[in-house]
Amino acid sequence: MMDVDLLRPGTVPISPDTILWFEFLLNPSLLQQHLSKPSPDPSATDLIIKFMTINSDQKENEVKIVDSESNDTKPNTAVKWTHRNLALKILSLKVAAHLRWDLDILEKKLPLPIQLTLIQDLLYITSDLTVETPAVPEFTMHPMSDQLLFTTVLYHRWHIRAILYRALNNKQSKQQFLHIPGIQESTYVPPGVVDDIIRKLETLVSNSINVLNNVLESKDINPKMLSFDTFQMLSEDSTEIKQNWENMYSINLEEFKCQIHYDLARFHLLKEEYKEAKRHIIQAKELFYNLSNSEEKLYCKVQKEYLDGCCLACEVPVEGVTSSLTQQLQASIKDQYTILQADNISREIPQVYRNNLELDVQGGSVNRKIVVARDLLLQIQCLNLVRKILDDNIILGDYVTEIQAAGSKGIDVFFSALENVLEEASATDKKRISHYLLYLVHTSNIDRFASKILSNPSYMALFNENELDVIRKSASVEELEMPDLLLKNDWGIPLITYTQNSRLEIFGLEQKLIQSYDTNEIHETLIHLDGKHRMKPLWHVNSCWELPIPLQSVVMSLPRGFLQDYSYVLLAKSRELVISKDFEGAIEILNVLEKEVQQHSQSGNTLIFKLCKLVNWECLLVEIWRCFHIWPATSICDTQNLVTRCKQCLGALQATDQVIPRQEIIEYCIVFLLNMTEWEYLTSLEKRWSYSEFAAAISSVCQDIVKYKGGRKFPREAWDMVLAAFGPSRDQPQKRSNSGNSGTSTGSASRDVIASIGGTLNRLREPMVLTVVISLLARLRNVLRDESSLELHTQYLSLWPAGVPNSNSYNIRSIGELLFQLLTQALKYYPSNVPWLRLMGDLNFVLGYYESAIKYYLEAIMVASDLFSQPIPRSQIDDLVYRRMIKCCAHLQCYTQAAVLCQFLEEVDYTLAFKMAASDQKSCAPADAMDAYYYCIWDTTILEYLIQLHTKRGEHHRKQLAIKVIGSLELNSNNNEEIQREAANIRKAKFLRALAKQYVY
Structure with missing residues (x-):
């Protein structure tokens, strides 16, 4: 029984009240009984999700195929559904029918792919066609069966509403979901899937609008709605799909058209097509008020306040509505x-x-x-x-x-x-x-x-x-x-002056060369200059034209002439464009130079061959810079090609060829591969170069985390390198480095390590790599500070050692500054990472920057709770965060805020809450601002203490305020725990929004 997939989580042994998912298949009456409960748990929408995802959760062992067109059992060769598949789909449709096909509920509670599958299943059952939405076939309006009419209208309503819902509910993206096999949530939608569905829907939205308008113009239709009993469950011996199409509800035609007019009006409002929106909302309003005397609307789910809001937006008068x-x-x-x-x-x-x-x-x-x-x-x-x-x-x-x-x-x-x-x-x-x-x-x-x-x-x-x-x-x-x-000043006629001066002409050409970034114009200018008797070399024309020493030495070694000048100028121009962040222009110039040099390489000159290699690597470096600059939008870069070229560049170090890339390019290639998760390659790279050691060590840790999910300790190479960079060994000799290279002093080696680590950290972009390095620095700072009340908390801290010998000799301030810079950089690229936001709050807290600390804590809560719309997960925001927020408020003399925060603890700390409340007289904040926070208190013990405190102090206004708040709580004392918990969550969200308005916005 422990291996059975339950409908809802429970303990083992299974409770007698627990219903297994297949029991609904065996006894269809159970579904009606379950849904008839006042508050069924799981809810109707949870059942739909379970029924529609159970097929992907378990392997399909059945081979019996149900064909809707014949009674024969066919082998599993065509794209057909199995007996169990169809039964589960019919169950899902029965639940949707129980909800009366209310799209307001379905689009809020079901993930978009589940909605799409549900609509496809309904189309299959009612039309006997396998449909891949949004490519729905066009059905002839007359004649059309009742069930197909209902399904067609429902689909096209859902089509335009899905686009509308996505546009109005495109919330801030949450932290990336890490897939852990076996425990993936069935409601999880991979990134990009929803956008892809909406993109496809938008391409055919005009068809849905036309169909709905045709339905509205039809006068001889008799709409009916599929009911719970319309769908007939398959029995064990069923060989075909049979539904009871006679068992459908008749729908009032005015009610039917009112809902369609309302949906179309909202969609046209979204698209700013106000004329069409006004036409539909007038019709919807007229039909809605004609229906207002009926007891219950079977199909129309339009709410009066929303209808009036759409009327006001379209400048349609609404009687009895006072404008805001x-x-x-x-x-x-x-x-x-x-x-x-x-x-x-x-x-x-x-x-x-x-x-x-x-x-x-x-x-x-x-x-x-x-x-x-x-x-x-x-x-x-x-x-x-x-x-x-x-x-x-x-x-x-x-x-x-x-x-x-x-x-x-x-x-x-x-x-x-x-x-x-x-x-x-x-x-x-x-x-x-x-x-x-x-x-x-x-x-x-x-x-x-x-x-x-x-x-x-x-x-x-x-x-x-x-x-x-x-x-x-x-x-x-x-x-x-x-x-x-x-319209042009340049008529193509050269200016002829009778006082021509060769020095002035050369000066004009040099200025033109300095100002131009057009390779053709530079080419022509150099040809003109080549025939002049210049007094100084070309590279002295502009003092800003400086090249890296390896490049400069090769260019200066070329034979004096056009190629030398052209190479020097284009290399210098490319670096100027890089400084101004015009990476595309720099790449274009380098590509032109590479083609020019390749044309001269046929002469067999080894220097030209070497220059060709160096220019190619310079172009690679600029492309890496561009990729880092636009991160994380790297889709415009051919990253796979860059990875291959980086590996070829690093491979030149191990080749016998004398041409090797310069150190800056090697370092950037290594960091780029680190950010591209080429960790296996980096760990296998020869470590005779100091700047590859740190990247290889970090790669090894990342590999192990992905493989073992952070469940074991890792090699200490990265830890030891950071210790060497910040520890006392920088000025003391040692016998052998980690790479195995011996030496009498570590002065130069340590400098290489420090430069390597510092340069690498500034270029990190990949989330896992950033997480590893951040956790390393945070752990090192905790070990050196050795004070539990001021510890930093983040992921994977337990991976690193718990002690450091001679800890007083390390520069803890430099480590904190480096960690702060790295966190700032990480949050620039990934502003919704909850652990990093929390760590930034911790870092500001331990440094005494309390206002900044509470700001980052609130940002972490905002992301974790989806802008305070969901309960705050304890796995991300625990009691330690709330206690530090309380201390921050206390240091900022916001004692009422601190007292309210005491309620957020797993077990309310009444001693601390009373202390904060008693200190409220010292607060420098305005009294009315503090009074507003009383409405966010839901703990009666704290409120009773406040009543006694204000009575003792003679603060009549605040006493009455506390009595009013506790009175509102007592009115709801008979509510069950779920309602009380929901009320507390509402007050939590209200309080946190007020704090965010004060500290974040």
Whole structure:
């Protein structure tokens, strides 16, 4: 019995109340009994997940195939479902029918792949077709069976809702799930799978919209819904699939169409297709209010508050709904446009108020404090500009620039603001308008501005004939297409000066060489310079042109001439582009140089052959830099090709060829392979080079962790190297290094180790490698500090030794600084790693930076709880974190916060909580801010203590507040433990959100 897969976890021996999954197959009545319970455990959606995943959890031993078209039992050659598979799928569909196919429940409780499979199974049962969604075949609407109509509409509703749900619930990604064979959760969805499904759905979403619109236009349909009893379970001797299609619920047609209209309206709102959204929401509203008198809606799950919200979003009036302050703000901002239009005629509002409105809207939209229509700011600016023209005020601001930037839309808005005042404008007003328009014709570069004036008789009437002639000339210039030759300064004719000076010409060519990054232009410039008598070598032209010594020595050894100059300049240019982070440009230049050198390599010159190799390795180095720079978005890099080239580069060290890569390239190749998890290769690499030892040692640890899951201790090479870097042995001789190389002093060897470790840590990117090195440094700091109350906590600490000889001789400060830099770098690339966030909090805590510590602790909790929406896992956030948060609050004199945090402990520390509460009078925080935290207390013992404390102190306000809070708890004293636990979780989340707002945001 212990090997039997249970429906829910339990202890052994099995409880009599526990139902095994196959019992539902043997006795179908058990399913109805289970689902009829008030709070069935497991829930209906959990049952669906279990039924649909049991096939992947256990090996399929059955060979009997059920064919829906014949009664024959066929061999397992075609893609058919087994007897058990079909039975489990029918069970899943029966549970979904029990939920009345409520997509609100299914899309929230079921992973997207499970939803997809459920829909496919339903299509198979009702249409007898094996369908791979979203490529659903088009069914003819007339005639169509009742069951197929229901399934088709349900699928297409789910199609658009899945895209909508993903867009509205695309939460922060959690920490990467580590697969452990045998205990993988059935609801786990691998990264990228959901995005791939949504991407496929979006390609065919127009088809679903068309189908749903066709259903809405059909008038002679009689919708019915599949019921629990529609699906018939397979018996032991079943040879075909038979369902009771007569056993279906009739659906009110208005209810049916109301739900479809509502789903389409929400989807069009998401796509900002407001016209279509408004059309559907009006229909949904009308149908919904016609149904409001019915007792229970069988199919329609629309909620009134959400329907009213969609109506407000589409500017559909809703009776009896009071607009929120936010909605009133948006409406008032929009209405002020109409007010400004009217004021341009009456001119009652002082200009300063209008200017303030413009600045408020501009500042709010820039800072994202308010969201306004896209053209509202431009409309307000144009209305203010017209008012200033009419008042003959000095016009300050970039009005003309804003109109010009908006293009044709800007011109339309500006002239629309003018049209509003032209009819009632006085002669003086019209004169001012004409003067300003004429000024814009002369000075501005607004496209088609003069043509816009001439296209409207009302504008032309503002000018006399002479002014109109000027405007017509300007309009003709606008319409004239200028030849390209007139738009360029360089006509291809060289400038000929009669006072030519060879030194000035050389200087001009040198400046052109310095400024250009075009390889063709550099090639031509060098050819021109090659025939001149220069006074200084080319590499002295720019003092910033410096090459690494190995490269420089090879280039300088080449025969004096074009190839030497060209190689030097392009190598220097590539390094300039690397400094400015233009890696693509640098790679392009190096590829051009490599091709040029290869053309000269046929001469048999060994120096040219050597230069060709070095340039290729320089290009490899730049590609590695680019990969590190864009990490973790390495998809644009051909990482597999880079891995191969790195191994070839390192292989040159062991070859007999005299050409070897320079040390910087070797180091980067090793670190790149370390980040690409090429650990087996690194551990087998010859360790005669000091800069490969540390990478090999870390690779060995990573290999063992992946192999043994952190269950055993590992070789000490990495630990000993870090000790050598920070310990007293840096200045003392030793006989032999770890690599086996003997020496009389470790001065140079230690310097190599220190340089290797420091250089390697700055280039680490891979999560497992970062985790190993972080745990090593954290363990070393704990050992050297040797104070349990100030220990750092993270993964894999137990892998490393628990003691260090002569610990007082180590530089603990340097280790802490290095750990801080490494954690900062790791969180830059992986900001959602809970253990690293917690460790950063620990590090700030032990250093006395309490506000930063609580900030990182809260960030770790935010990620672990999915922004406080889920219970906080004790495996990641334990009592030690909460106790340190309490100490942080106490040091920051936030004693009420500390008292509330005492409730988060596994066993509430009442002594500490009372002490914090009693210290509240010393708090420097505002009283009203501290009072708000009382509503987050759910422990009655703490509240009773607060009542006594405030009574003793005569603090009547806080006493009443504590009584009010404890009263709200007593009202719920009869609730079961689950409800009380849920209420506590709500208060936890409320408190943590308040802390996050104070310390994180």
